Amino acid sequence: MPLISRLLIRCALGYLVAAMVIAAGSAFPRWAALRPTWIHLLVVGWLTQLIFGVAIWLFPRTSGAPWGNERLAWLGFAGLNLGLLLRLVAEPWLRMEARTTLLVLSAAGQTIGVMAFVASLWPRVRGK
Amino acid sequence: MPRLSRWFVRLALGYLLLGSALGGVMLVAKAGVAVPAPVWAIWRVHGEMMLFGWVLQLAVGVGYWILPRHATAPVRGGLGAPLATLVGLNAGVLLTAAGSVVGMMPLTLAGRGVEMVAVAAFLLHAWPRVRRAARA
Numbered sequence: 001m002p003l004i005s006r007l008l009i010r011c012a013l014g015y016l017v018a019a020m021v022i023a024a025g026s027a028f029p030r031w032a033a034l035r036p037t038w039i040h041l042l043v044v045g046w047l048t049q050l051i052f053g054v055a056i057w058l059f060p061r062t063s064g065a066p067w068g069n070e071r072l073a074w075l076g077f078a079g080l081n082l083g084l085l086l087r088l089v090a091e092p093w094l095r096m097e098a099r100t101t102l103l104v105l106s107a108a109g110q111t112i113g114v115m116a117f118v119a120s121l122w123p124r125v126r127g128k
Numbered sequence: 129m130p131r132l133s134r135w136f137v138r139l140a141l142g143y144l145l146l147g148s149a150l151g152g153v154m155l156v157a158k159a160g161v162a163v164p165a166p167v168w169a170i171w172r173v174h175g176e177m178m179l180f181g182w183v184l185q186l187a188v189g190v191g192y193w194i195l196p197r198h199a200t201a202p203v204r205g206g207l208g209a210p211l212a213t214l215v216g217l218n219a220g221v222l223l224t225a226a227g228s229v230v231g232m233m234p235l236t237l238a239g240r241g242v243e244m245v246a247v248a249a250f251l252l253h254a255w256p257r258v259r260r261a262a263r264a
Contacts, residue, residue, distance in 0.1 A: 043178060100159035100161070104156055107155035110152065121141065122138075127143070
């Protein structure tokens with residue numbers, strides 16, 4: 001299993017634990033602002049990241065670069081995780097004060113991350 | 129990877145791109161920037177694309193590829209049911225999303241109905257393939 005897959009899967013497992021903890025915490029009215037955050041930690045941090053980690057490892061390999069374009073995959077890893085971590089900070093904060101720049105950066109990070117992952121995986125969706 | 133799985137996976141990746149772009153628009157709107165469409169409409173389409181278009185469709189496509197194969201041809205079973213899943217799932221996502229945007233409940237329900245038929249077709253296809261090893 002390549003390094004990028006191991007990191008993606010370990011981070012995914014970390015997000016799973018974090019999402020479950022935050023989900024439990026958000027049941028309290030005081031922490032209700034964290035509800036959208038834990039859903040995205042689960043769907044983006046856990047599910048999507050796990051899917052890409054396993055797909056990079058298992059999808060049909062390309063000659064020369066068996067894991068596809070690894071630079072794009074690393075860009076995806078950085079964008080997605082920085083975006084998610086920024087969201088974790090910025091979204092609850094937004095409810096208290098106007099901290100809009102962090103949220104815009106979070107949106108940009110996650111979108112760039114997804115675009116890079118898709119570009120990296122696309123050529124490997126093939127017959128053999 | 130069989131041709132049908134490639135279609136499932138490529139469509140799933142397409143929905144991931146669209147769905148996450150819409151998610152980005154929602155975050156930007158939350159930050160106070162004006163966006164060209166009402167956020168509630170974007171939110172429903174975003175959820176539909178990410179859950180059914182991306183996660184479910186990818187799981188179905190990879191499942192069709194890697195589940196144990198039959199010992200005799202066609203090794204992945206007939207094409208009818210998985211093809212119905214591909215068409216139904218994508219038609220369902222588009223119908224449900226369109227129904228949410230224009231506020232037409234019958235369209236949304238029709239989309240959900242088509243998605244349910246698509247999932248049932250995949251269950252019929254996959255059930256006999258979920259076993260220990262290929263039968264001789």
